[in-house]
Amino acid sequence: MATVTLLETNGLSRRFGGLKAVDGVDFRLDRGEIRAVIGPNGAGKTTFVSLVAGRVPPSEGSIRFEGEDVTRLPAHARVRRGIAYTFQITSIFGNLSVFDNVALAVQSALAKEAGFGARLDEAEIRGRTMTALDLTGLAARADQPAGTLAYGHQRLVEVAMGLGLAPKLLILDEPTQGLSDPEIADFIGLVRTIAETATVMLIEHNMAVVMDLATRITVLDRGRILAEGTPAEIRADARVQHAYLGT
Structure with missing residues (x-):
């Protein structure tokens, strides 16, 4: 079955003063994926998904959802189009x-x-x-x-x-934080159920969860995409091992 692009960003950037939290990100998410976005602290993960959800305006670049330019739409209008974002802070x-x-x-x-x-x-x-x-x-x-x-x-x-x-796209920001091991196991099952009807993008530091759940992984470092691939490809990537996985 042919893949269908649900979300696409081109040259997406966000500056806070002199800091470029997100720096020229070109990103594509296909319908039906479970995509994990990982990276070290300060890599720009939460800023990136906040840009996608409309909670933060971009400094540069564009965002397309289901083929439509949503770059300047406010968050509530993106919710109406099917983008739901659970916040890092409850x-x-x-x-x-x-x-x-x-x-x-x-x-x-x-x-x-x-x-x-x-x-x-x-x-x-x-x-x-x-x-x-x-x-x-x-x-x-x-x-x-x-x-x-x-x-x-x-x-x-x-x-x-x-x-x-x-939602058509459900963005989960650190969803397993504060959950016990049995609750995390239940959560993994929950995400797989959600993915039967919606695309899922999650920021997650628990690498066991990421490797178990994600169909593809995007690694951010210093606001840029360092690597993308399957869990096996990311695990084997020397750049990721050095920047994030610590091996």
């Missing part, structure tokens, strides 16, 4: 229940589908919300205030919120 509503956090995302997705002013079906909101909670293992915690969850479970609420948006 951004849940701590005083609301787990269910209500995810239901807000579901309502947003349904409103996009139905059109402005359309009446939303409460049963569909509940059904989609519970599906996202079931997938992330949070159904039993649906009524719990989200702010009382352990950090790792708050991250899973974010993932459930991302799923509630029915």
